[in-house]
Amino acid sequence: MIKKAFLTNSSGILLSRIAGFVRDLCTAKFLGAGVYSDIFFAAFKMPNLFRRVFGEGAFTQSFLPNFIRSRRKGMFALITFILFVTFILLLSLLVVCFSGFFTKLLAYGFDDATIELAKPIVVINFWYLELVFIVTFLSSLLQYKNCFWVNAYNTVLLNICMIVALISSKDKDSMQMVYMLSYGVLCGGVAQIFLHFYPLYRLRFFKLLKVGMIELWQWFKMPHSSEKIQKKIAIVKSDLKSFAKQFFPAMLGSSTAQLASFIDTLLASFLASGSISYLYYANRIFQFPLAVFAIACSTALFPLVAKAIRNDQSTQALQAMKKSFWFLCIALSVCVLGGIMLKDEIISLLYEWGNFTQENTLVVANVFAAYMIGLLPFGLARIFSLWLYSHQMQGKAAKISAISLLCGVGFSLILMHPLGAMGLAIAASLSGFVLFILTIRIFGFKEFLGIIHQKKAWFAIIAILGIEYLILLLLKPYVKALVEGIHIFVRNI
Incomplete structure (x- = not known):
């Protein structure tokens, strides 16, 4: 089951990342690395951060174990959905009313003229938060039934919509292009939601939610109704309290890399023009092996580990983690070595088109190599964090991530001025090592030594x-x- 789930996740993520690279290639070609690309990437940073927090972290890792344990699954899922949708809607309206403040928060180093240009772009992109939560919620339900393909492939639709928006606006000026790209983000979010409908219907989740809606309506109409309804409500309240206790610490605990990237964007706004774009382009490629291997593997592994621990089958959970650890260790090590050795060629092939110059390539390549140093610790930390979340140790995971994040910020402040954007990338990698070491400390060094005590595996690596x-x-x-031949061929066409 786990192999099938991993292959489904990794193939979907692979296709999504390929579409994402095409999108980035179009962005680099049409917008280059300058003030307009910085505006879009800064505006897209917040919804993209929440997408990763919700989709790859806090919500799924907190919601799924409680959904598995819940005896009133329909009502629990429905109330959770209503609470989050309402909160994000209010937050989005707040951004509309105070767009200048939030834009300054995203890119404090922008001058006043750039802030004015960026304000409406930030507002448009922020509405994607509502859409991405709905997508994540629906995907979490499907994961309970071991249906992973929708979660794996839905991001392709976002990338396709953004590519279409870029191509459609290629003859317009740069600011109009940024507007159309932002509306493409919203169209992609709507398309992602629609993709979930058929598998939800086939797996009878709509019936489950309908039952929850009926029970909730009965209680809403008659708050002091029958004892049976009161018991159901009491069960759901207990489930919601348990979920809340785990979710809020998990928002920090599962999002170290994303929060660090968000802070890097803020710090990069104080550096030379184009620094935000350098970090974005390099981080996009860094995220490719992290997603295809680490995120796909942990997504497939999490339901198995959570259910095994729920049924007091810790040995089975550890065995699955051991296999996943060695697979990731080998796969990610190969990616690190290959990425660093071929950094210039990779960046040149993917991005050096149109307004993206050779000088941009050299800078982004060094930033990419600095990010790759942290690939292994960030990837392996995801495996061991599953053990913590399955044991409802979100509070400890949050403390670990807070320490890692603070260390990363400290490293960034030290390295950003002498090394520029590359210094921020090195700081991010160093924080990954801190995260991994502290996660292993909570997981248990004795158990960790049992996993890595494999001479044949070390020789193989x-x-x-x-x-x-x-x-x-x-x-x-x-x-x-x-690569040079490809560039010459394309320029001569």
């Missing part, structure tokens, strides 16, 4: 990386020549 290094060393000149 060393052999694979040695072979990869020699192959890439031999092929690097040919890869460079191939």
